[in-house]
Amino acid sequence: MIAVADYGVGNLFSLCASLKYLGIDTEVTKDPKKIKEAEKIILPGVGAFGDAIKKLEECGLSRVIKEEAKKGKPLLGICLGMQLLFERSLEYGIHSGLGLIEGEVRSIKDDMQKEARSGFKVPHIGWNRLDIDESDPLFKYIKNGEYVYYVHSFYAGKCAESVIASSYHGIKITGACRKDRIWGTQFHPEKSGTVGLNILKAFTEV
Amino acid sequence: MITKRIIPCLDVRDGKVVKGRKFQSIKEVADPVKMASFYNEAGADELVFYDITASFEKRKLFNKILKEVASEIFIPLTVGGGIDSLEDFDTVLKCGADKVSVNSGAIKNPDLIDAAAKKYGNQCVVLSMDVKRVDGKFMVFSMGGRENTGKDAVSWAVEAVVRGAGELVINSIDADGVKDGFDIEMLSALASKVSVPVVASGGAGKMEDFADLFEKTGVQAGLAASIFHFREVEISDLKKYLKEKGVEVRI
Numbered sequence: 001m002i003a004v005a006d007y008g009v010g011n012l013f014s015l016c017a018s019l020k021y022l023g024i025d026t027e028v029t030k031d032p033k034k035i036k037e038a039e040k041i042i043l044p045g046v047g048a049f050g051d052a053i054k055k056l057e058e059c060g061l062s063r064v065i066k067e068e069a070k071k072g073k074p075l076l077g078i079c080l081g082m083q084l085l086f087e088r089s090l091e092y093g094i095h096s097g098l099g100l101i102e103g104e105v106r107s108i109k110d111d112m113q114k115e116a117r118s119g120f121k122v123p124h125i126g127w128n129r130l131d132i133d134e135s136d137p138l139f140k141y142i143k144n145g146e147y148v149y150y151v152h153s154f155y156a157g158k159c160a161e162s163v164i165a166s167s168y169h170g171i172k173i174t175g176a177c178r179k180d181r182i183w184g185t186q187f188h189p190e191k192s193g194t195v196g197l198n199i200l201k202a203f204t205e206v
Numbered sequence: 207m208i209t210k211r212i213i214p215c216l217d218v219r220d221g222k223v224v225k226g227r228k229f230q231s232i233k234e235v236a237d238p239v240k241m242a243s244f245y246n247e248a249g250a251d252e253l254v255f256y257d258i259t260a261s262f263e264k265r266k267l268f269n270k271i272l273k274e275v276a277s278e279i280f281i282p283l284t285v286g287g288g289i290d291s292l293e294d295f296d297t298v299l300k301c302g303a304d305k306v307s308v309n310s311g312a313i314k315n316p317d318l319i320d321a322a323a324k325k326y327g328n329q330c331v332v333l334s335m336d337v338k339r340v341d342g343k344f345m346v347f348s349m350g351g352r353e354n355t356g357k358d359a360v361s362w363a364v365e366a367v368v369r370g371a372g373e374l375v376i377n378s379i380d381a382d383g384v385k386d387g388f389d390i391e392m393l394s395a396l397a398s399k400v401s402v403p404v405v406a407s408g409g410a411g412k413m414e415d416f417a418d419l420f421e422k423t424g425v426q427a428g429l430a431a432s433i434f435h436f437r438e439v440e441i442s443d444l445k446k447y448l449k450e451k452g453v454e455v456r457i
Contacts, residue, residue, distance in 0.1 A: 013302045017277045047327060123329060123372070125403060126208040126426065127251055127456045147209065147456040149282060151329045168207060191304065193246065193281050 002204060003038035004028045005065065007055045009080065010046035018190040018197060024204050032064040040204065041065060041073060045080030049089040049105060049154070052080055053097060062098060069100055075182045076203050082177065082184030083156060091154050101179045103159025111157065112170045120170035123153045128167040130175050130187070130195075136164045137206050138176065138183055141198035148175065148187035148195055155186060181206070209456045210420050210448070211251035211427035212441055213405060214434040216241060218287075219258045221267050225383075225432045236435070242275045245434070248441040250281065251456055254307070254375075254429060257287030258350070269301045276302020286334055290314070295322050299330070307332040307375060310348040313355050313362075316369060323370025328402075333371040335362060337392060338379035344392055351379045359392075360399050367400045374400060375429065377407040385411025388419045388428065397424045405429050413439055413447045420453045 002019065004012060006028045019026040027034055035041060043065060045052050056062045069075040077085045086097045089105035097105070109122045127147040132139045150167070156174040165176035167187075176185045183203065189196035216223045216238055223238050242253055255275070257268040265288070276283055285298040286307030295306050306326075312319050312333060322331045336347045337359045344359035363374055376396055378389035388409045397404040403426040406419055410430035419428050433439045445455045 011299055011304075013276060013300065014280065014304070017302065018280055021278065021280070121208075121401065121403065124208070125329060125372070126211060128208050190280055191282050196280060 001025045001027055001038050002040045002042060003035050004042045004044060005035065005061050006030045007059050007061055009052045009055055010044055012044060014190040015044055018200055022197060022201050022204070030059050030061065032060050035061065035064045035068060041068060041075045043075065043077040043081035043084065045084065047080060049080065049083055049091040050093065050095045053084060053095055056084065066098055066100065069182050072181050074203065074206050077184040079152060079186060079188055082186055083154065085182060085184050086156055086159065089154065100182050101159060101162050101177060103156050103162065105154050106157040108153055108155050108171065115171055117170035123151060124169045124173060125151050128169060130165050130167055132165040136178060138164065138178070138199060138202050140202050142195050146195045148192040150187045152186060207454050209454045212444060212455070213252045213254055213427050213429040214245045214250050215254040215256065215407070215429050215431045217256045217258050217431065218268055218271065220264055221271060223435065224258070225435055238271050239274045242279050245441065246279045246281060249445055249457065250441055252282040252284065253279065254284045269297065272298065272301040272303065284332055291318070292321055292325060295326060299326065305330055305332050305373070307334045309334040309336065312366065313346065313348045313357070316365065319366055319369040319371055328370050328372035331371050332373045332375055333366040334375040334377065335359065336377050336379050344395065347379060360396060363396050363400050367402050371402065373403045373405065375405040375407055378409060381409030383432070384409060385433065387411065387415040390418065390422050393423045393425055403427065413444050416444060417448060417451045417453065420448065
């Protein structure tokens with residue numbers, strides 16, 4: 001069974017529909033016990049980092065997710081869920097994350113300005129080409145250069161060692177990251193058509 | 207690089223997809239779930255569903271259809287038609303919509319844009335506007351294009367973005383259903399004034415119209431209905447054509 005962590009952030013309809021479509025036994029839960037029992041964990045999320053990490057802590061899920069991930073249980077963070085895996089975020093102040101992967105969540109706009117890039121709209125919304133590390137098991141069913149769907153204004157930086165996929169939007173945007181058995185995707189696999197379904201399928205098989 | 211998007215639009219009435227010309231003489235086409243699945247296979251980048259029924263009973267039917275579509279199609283879905291309140295946002299989001307398009311509801315109550323953006327995020331709120339030339343000026347119309355609101359289109363677009371709209375769909379009433387190309391003049395005038403993505407709607411009749419749109423204006427997406435519904439233009443052919451023209455598209 002795959003547990004989808006439900007901590008009151010965002011709409012889980014599409015994610016659950018995708019997993020159901022793939023025939024995966026899924027449980028949407030806020031119960032730490034279920035997270036412990038699950039074979040794998042998905043941490044979704046949209047919205048602001050500070051609000052999300054607070055909610056995750058309040059419902060008691062952050063501790064159990066950290067413990068399980070450290071024990072080697074496969075974990076996939078999606079969008080804001082991926083950002084939460086890092087040490088900290090600079091979105092509206094400085095917030096501590098779960099600290100499972102080294103790096104920080106930074107403003108696309110600020111970093112674009114530092115590199116004097118213009119003509120790129122923020123939020124980064126739409127389909128973008130994904131350059132992947134083809135050896136990663138998360139990408140075993142997709143090819144390099146396929147398109148995935150993004151919606152975000154902040155991105156994971158200072159995390160070069162864990163980047164396994166990226167897209168270009170004025171700056172290099174971390175598309176996906178990995179450390180040990182912990183994966184994260186900034187894009188929405190549940191909204192990225194067949195490519196996205198193939199990524200979710202690969203995660204269920206790691 | 208972010209690709210330009212091709213978006214088929216499905217107007218749904220009494221559970222069926224319809225297409226009108228200049229918003230009148232509505233004609234029935236087909237089953238929305240089957241059509242959504244067809245467009246998904248064909249490479250559409252996103253789907254837009256407008257509920258053009260009014261009654262409560264029929265609305266429940268629309269929501270049921272939306273759920274069916276969202277359970278099978280895993281690309282972004284935008285839903286509009288009769289969105290007047292945060293409850294309406296909530297209902298369609300729970301049925302699987304990713305973005306919600308407001309039109310007359312936001313004209314009546316502009317604060318709805320602020321409230322929805324705050325609750326669901328800017329990326330979720332799409333302002334759709336029906337624009338028509340009146341004495342050489344671009345004016346906003348409501349009630350499915352029947353009523354001149356007296357609002358200037360450029361100021362309304364700018365105001366909506368300030369209030370929190372994350373995307374604009376601009377439909378030219380003058381060009382709608384005529385199939386003589388997008389309203390380049392209107393779209394250029396509006397798209398250059400806002401920082402958010404703009405979706406062009408109304409007037410697409412052939413593949414060249416999309417190339418023209420992306421070459422001459424800064425819009426991010428082209429939306430059309432009848433040319434796709436009647437298979438006068440196949441999305442896969444259109445994308446190949448645009449790619450050859452140097453427009454970045456998802457193939």
